Amino acid sequence: MRTEQSPLNSGFGFHTTAEQVLAGRDLRGFHAIVTGGYSGIGVETVRALVRAGARVVVPARDLDKARRTLRDIPEAELERLDLGDPESIDAFAARYVASGRPLHVLIQSAGVMACPLERDGRGFERQFATNHLGHFLLTAGLWPALRRAEAARVVSVSSLGHRICAVDFDDPHFAHRPYDKWIAYGQSKTANALFALELDRRARGHGVRAFSLHPGEILTDLVRHLSPEDLRRVGAIDATGNIQPPEVTGFKTVAQGAATQVWCATSPQLDGRGGVYCEDCDIAPAVGGDSPEKRGVRPWARDAAAARRLWELSEQQLGREFFIG
Known part of the structure; x- marks a missing residue:
């Protein structure tokens, strides 16, 4: 059934942790892939899923870093993947599909934020290419494994950053406009939000549902490209450059930041639902484009026509049809 973009009053909230979301759950026999699972909230997501009994694959561009980061989670299975390299994406997806395992959940937690202008070999701008196109291609490659699960979820990690702007369909890679990080x-x-919306529309008939989410404001490696001025502006550091604790900044801890993506991936409260944007372990309210609030999803991130247009643009730019059938 189609779900309206309105809160469920889930009983969870801002301070909920990933472990609390999964309290009492038994996920044995549950297979998951978590991109970005060796950094920031991805690590806590992997930890919570593994503790609940899930089998988790963590694809990584830097396997040595992944091994060091996940050394206390030996159950996590590491695989090589570079989301900026279509050949690497195809190879990873082919290996997983060939293993015969189902894929109950794909959590797309990897990403880059506000980096200087970089282009890949195709001329694609790095943030759009990694955060969206890489995950689009990965999901397409893993489609047989998602279908094999019979009831699967794809969780696309968006951000309150979506409120900055819509997708520029005429110039997504800044070929003709000045670059702004x-x-x-x-x-x-x-x-990310539009992809989940359109994927859910296309895939729900095959038992695959999709969600997007804002994990919360969290101080992780994702901010590595930000200047001290950027960090002071958002209150992450004080005037002398010292990192502010969560109780001062109002940010979430890493464990709290992982909670919403774990909730989207596993919560029975979302059974039969999909295509919605979530925050604080609940469906977020729909708000206007001029809303002064940080909470809520803006109109351009829940626009069905824009979601279809993005899907078509993605297939065109990747030279690949994402066939769902």
Whole structure:
């Protein structure tokens, strides 16, 4: 059934942790892939899923870093994947599909934020290419495994950054407009939400549902490209450059930041639902484009026509049809 973009009053909230979301759950026999699972909230997501009994694959561009980061979670299975390299994406997906395992949940937690202008070999801007196009291609490659699960979820990690702007369909890679790191980030996060919306529309008949979410403001490696001025502006550091604790900034801890993506991936409260944007372990309210609030999803990130247009643009740019059948 189609779900309206309105809160469920889930009983969870801002301070909920990933472990609390899964309290009492038994996920043995549950197979998951978590991109970005060796950094920031991805690590806590993997930890919570593994503790609940799930089998988790963590694809990584830097396997040595992944091994070091996940050394206390030996159950996590590491695989090589570079979301900026279509050949690497195809190879990873082919290996997983060939293993014969189902894929009950794909959590797309990897991403880059507000980096200087970089282009890959195709001329694609890095944030749009990694945050959206890489995950689009990965989901397409893993489609047989998602279908094999019979009831699967794809969880696309967006951000409150989506409120910055819509996707510029005429120039997504800044070929004809000045590059702005925040505009580039904002459109990539809007793309994450639109991808989940359209994937859910196309895939629900096959038992695959999709969700997008804002994990919360969290101080992780994702901010590595931000200047001290950027960090002071958002309150992450004080005037002398010292990192502010969560109780001062109002940010979430990493464990709290992982909670919403774990909730979207596993919660029975979302059974029969999909295509919605979530925050604080609940469906977020729909708000206007001029809303002064940080909460809520803006109109351009829940626009069905824009979601279809993004899907078509993605297939065109990747030279690949994402066939769902």
